[in-house]
Amino acid sequence: QQQVKQSPQSLIVQKGGISIINCAYENTAFDYFPWYQQFPGKGPALLIAIRPDVSEKKEGRFTISFNKSAKQFSLHIMDSQPGDSATYFCAASENTGFQKLVFGTGTRLLVSP
Amino acid sequence: DGGITQSPKYLFRKEGQNVTLSCEQNLNHDAMYWYRQDPGQGLRLIYYSQIVNDFQKGDIAEGYSVSREKKESFPLTVTSAQKNPTAFYLCASSIRTSGGVQFFGPGTRLTVL
Numbered sequence: 696q697q698q699v700k701q702s703p704q705s706l707i708v709q710k711g712g713i714s715i716i717n718c719a720y721e722n723t724a725f726d727y728f729p730w731y732q733q734f735p736g737k738g739p740a741l742l743i744a745i746r747p748d749v750s751e752k753k754e755g756r757f758t759i760s761f762n763k764s765a766k767q768f769s770l771h772i773m774d775s776q777p778g779d780s781a782t783y784f785c786a787a788s789e790n791t792g793f794q795k796l797v798f799g800t801g802t803r804l805l806v807s808p
Numbered sequence: 809d810g811g812i813t814q815s816p817k818y819l820f821r822k823e824g825q826n827v828t829l830s831c832e833q834n835l836n837h838d839a840m841y842w843y844r845q846d847p848g849q850g851l852r853l854i855y856y857s858q859i860v861n862d863f864q865k866g867d868i869a870e871g872y873s874v875s876r877e878k879k880e881s882f883p884l885t886v887t888s889a890q891k892n893p894t895a896f897y898l899c900a901s902s903i904r905t906s907g908g909v910q911f912f913g914p915g916t917r918l919t920v921l
Contacts, residue, residue: 704848727908738812738898738912739851784850788908793839793858795866796908800850 699787701799708806714772716802718785721766725787727794730759730770733782733801742783743770775806811835812913814899819918821886821893829884829916831899837911838904840882844868845896845915854897857882858904886918894920 700719708714718728729744745752745759745768752759758771772779782801788794812833821827833840839858843851853866857876871890876882882901886893896917900910 701850729908731912736915738900738914740912741909744908786908793904794906794908795853795856796851796910798851800848 699785699797699799701785701802703802704800705803706805708772708775708804710775710777710806710808712775712806714770714775714779714804714806716770716783716785716804717767718769718787718799719765719767720787722787722789722797723766724789725797726790727788728759728761728768729786729788729796730757731784731786731798733784735781739784772804775804777806777808780804780806812899812901812911814897814913814916816916817914819916821918821920823920824888826885826887827918829886829897829899829918831882831884831913832880833882833899833901833911833913834880835901835911836879837901838879839902840876841900841902841910842866842872842874842882842884843898843900845898851898854884893918 730742731739732742733739743754747763756773761768782803784801785799786796815830841856842854855874857863873885898915899913902910
């Protein structure tokens with residue numbers, strides 16, 4: 696079964712620190728890697744995404760780093776804020792006729808004031 | 809406002825009863841999805857539909873059924889055959905050619921008493 700492995704399961708970071716969440720995959724046919732952010736009691740929302748033709752993508756305080764040879768990608772949240780406290784999911788999809796997302800198990804981030 | 813609505817937000821059911829969860833979207837998306845979310849297990853795909861009057865089983869379809877009679881609507885029925893139905897259910901939609909970019913509803917929390 697196609698899988699995306701995500702770590703850590705939970706993370707506590709002080710305000711202003713850097714939060715790092717890692718994901719790994721096996722299926723080399725994956726070619727789209729989004730990150731979703733979910734607040735308690737809400738549905739996930741797309742945060743940032745990357746394709747394997749670039750090694751890094753930055754949007755504000757959020758950066759995806761992608762290592763194609765290692766089949767790993769990570770989310771970095773710079774200057775973490777209490778409002779960033781949420782659950783983060785990495786995901787991946789293939790560029791075949793119809794793209795389904797395969798999700799990681801999620802990381803619960805708590806940014807302490 | 810464009811988006812996805814799910815109702816009800818909370819649902820209680822007695823064992824042995826079927827229950828139907830509603831999902832409506834006004835984003836003009838062809839594709840719709842149902843996921844189940846359990847703590848520590850991420851989002852698991854139950855069913856998805858690429859187009860009206862067509863749908864496919866996801867990874868955990870046993871005990872669930874769907875219909876897609878209208879583009880805007882994709883209801884999910886949790887049947888009495890589902891052994892452990894208590895969970896948070898999320899509906900999502902996307903344009904057909906970009907299943908990696910999914911928009912999620914606010915979810916329905918189902919509790920079986």
